[in-house]
Amino acid sequence: MSWILQTNDYKQSFFSHDENRCSLKQRTLSALKKVLLFWIFAIASIVVPLLHFILVPGFLIGGVIAFRLHMRNTHYLDNVQFLCPNCxxxxTQKKFYFFSGKRIRCSHCSHQASIIATAS
Ligand SMILES: [Zn+2]
Structure with missing residues (x-):
């Protein structure tokens, strides 16, 4: 299986050949790191006067949302380089988790593209 990038106006470019599925354990550990980061910010924002009424529940809920979004990923690449189909x-991305249909943004032109699995 290989992966391509496709924009909304059907411009395509090559993304990766790697078939590197990530295990449930690998995904869960990585997602828990994200939750932990959000919850550390929640604990740290307890001491902020007045704003802690918004920041603490925001970071707690944000951690749960980040966990759920991260668990959708099925594949992992240590290091990936790709060309933007638009510009x-x-x-370059490091420690990149993704799934078929994930949208990424070009760092140069800010154009969005979807990662799509192909059979070849
Ligand atoms: Zn671009």
Whole structure:
């Protein structure tokens, strides 16, 4: 299986050949790290006067949402380089989790593209 990037106006570019499925354990550990980060911010924001009424529940709920979004990922790449289908410039991502249909944004032109699995 290989992966391509496709914009809304059907411009395509190559993304990756790797078939690197991540295990449930790997996904869960990575998602728990994100939750922990959100909840550390929640605990730290307890001492902020007045704003703690918004920040503490916001970070607690944000952690749960981040966990659920991260658990959707099915594949993992240590290091990925790809060309934006819109502007053609190179982008680099490290420790990148993704699934078929995930949308990513080009760091140069801010154009969004979907990661799509292909059979070849
Ligand atoms: Zn671009």
């Amino acid at each position: 053609g410039k190179g982008n």
